[in-house]
Amino acid sequence: MSQVVFDKPKALTDAVLHYCPGCTHGIVHRLVAEAIDELGIEGRTIGIAPVGCSVMAYDYFACDMIEASHGRAPAVATGVKRSMPENIVFTYQGDGDLASIGLCETVSTAARGENITIIFINNAIYGMTGGQMAPTSLIGQVTQTSPYGRNPETQGYPINICELLATLEAPAYLERVTVNNVKNVRNAKKAIKKAFQNQVEGKGFSLIEVVSSCPTNWGMTPQKALEWIDEHMLPQYPLGVYRDKENGVGLAKKEA
Amino acid sequence: MSNYEIVIAGFGGQGLLFSGKVLAYAGLLEGRELSWLPSYGPEMRGGTANCNVILSDTPVGSPIVDHPNVLMVMNAPSLDKYEPAVVEGGKIFLDSTLITREVERKDVEVYRIPATQMANDMGIPGLANMILLGAIIAKTGCIKEEGIEDALKKVIPARKMDLLGSNLAALNAGKEYVA
């Protein structure tokens, strides 16, 4: 007698992912799909794909999907959620999309406390266009458009999205996780599921920042890229819960 | 005269658009063809403002009044601007408390009404516009007097309906002044 011990989540389609070898998008897609499966919400979930490497996420998630223009996914999500409040709405966005061109939509949607879930992939680089500097690129990081390393005097400093959004009153939940080892993947899963659970329970805006790797554009082997996360990314982007409203974590204003 | 092309002009805040609306609503209740067009701009108070009202028996073409046959003015710059535009035989109603100069045109009928002074004397400052409007209605017949109260009820916001009486009193004072 055989037993299934490992299977693909139902919330993923059978389409073959187009991501580069070693890219962590695949892991995060799976975690999102597992969360959807476990909460039993696929039939009422609407996902919104960004512009960036995960642009074709609409082919991979089995729920209804929308492809948004660059950076506007939170605005699109706002429209969807306002018109269908009973549905579960999530966006899946990269750092160029969410933290650069769409920063206004990101901050405003968070400030309104829209009851949606955002999965934010931060790999500190523009992947789809071939490795340009991102708003989250590290100081000194060499990219196609920062060939001498990111120079803060001319190119500014990285944007820490969780810390930035934690200055707002409205967000219900903000957490930064990573997926570079088994333990971290498990934590990421918990966070992502909580971000969806929050929406199901009507708690409001939840964003999970996933510190991710881009071996191709970082110019490393997948293994080395995962190590680079520990060595270089996490010092700039510390893991942790930046806002957990119901548990009084990271509130913008001290309770009187 | 069954076609009234009216310009109401003065400073923002004098209730010019309101006066125009009273005419427009009265026209609506009479089933007339009409249009009401305000000037609009960045100045909410104190700047020049005007509104164009057309009351007609035939469909209104352009809502822009280039040549009014009725002009109501509440400041000197507006008189300077619109006096030359009034058609021959047209009527000018001006607030003589605020406009001291004479109208130069000899081919128009001029009604000088100290509306601001009258409103102050009556204890209803801010209703000089309605005093002038009362004179216009009496002298032109552009709208029927019996419809005015209903029109006012449409134009005055519900929370200010206690002002209905003073508006009617102002209209009446204007009418009597030119009687």
Added chain:
Amino acid sequence: MSEKVLMKGNEAIAEAAILAGCRHYFGYPITPQTEVAAYMSKKMPKIGGTFLQAESEIAAINMVYGVASTGKRAMTSSSSPGIALKCEGISYMAGADLPGLIVNVQRGGPGLGGIQPSQSDYFLATRGPGHGDFHVLVLAPSSVQEMADLTVKAFDLADKYRMPAMLLADGTMGQMMEPVELPEPKEVTADKSWAVTGTKMERKHNIVNSLYLKPTELEEKNIERFERYKEIEEKECLWEEFMMEDAEICVVSYGITARVSRNAIIEARKQGIKVGMIRPITLWPFPKKALLLAADKVKSFLSVELNMGQMQEDIELAIQCKRPVGLCKRVGGMIPSPEEVLNSIKEANK
């Protein structure tokens, strides 16, 4: 027949949209269209609808994109500079075959321009407002009544052909009040089985998307869309003829300038000049056939508009340059007086 009410053009748009079943409005303040937003902010919460003052024009059109994706009626409104910002989203709506209403109460440009009435977004509206090869339906009201009626029409056509529609008004139309008979409220009946509403685990997922990386596929999508456009040009052109029976000069004008032209034409007729008007009500589709037919009867055309002659070019194309097309224009927020139009008519009559 419902009772006539007195409304500003901008308010008539808002009320008509609600009567047409629109329950989702997203906007951003800009003169001279702000009354639309103000009206919606009062009304929508009372009828269970959404009014949201978005963080930008861009966000507003993308919120419309989101609602439209779920198959519901949504709209945004703005004025020229804000419409330019929305063009990205309009292009995506066209690319994803999404219906929706964009109201443009035009003001003078380019740049920040001015706030007085203009028709200088004619090209922007009629050439597909955004990147890529597409059209939006463009309806140009010339009265407050049409502000209401064409709002309803725009929603219906947008649903029918799955494409965005633009109501192209101007500051005068938005600000003026006229008696208006509001349309009857109605149920939206269009088939929207393509919408994302959740699969309910009963069907394969729907995808709202404008990305086609295979050139052959993208080509096919574009060609299909233009076949739809062809059908629209055949079936949906709207225009009004005024005193055209024996006209030798044909004024072509829409919106506020059509109103001014009407006065000028009546005066010209008094002076014995045989002049009439074709007033396009849809600017896209442009009533080419009506104009081409008129070209066989009249000596010349006169385009009266609030720009440097944008529609003039469309008239020349429509009549295949069979007759001269003059231009009577004011720009920058100015509106020609009936005398100015009359002078242009006399010029054309020489």
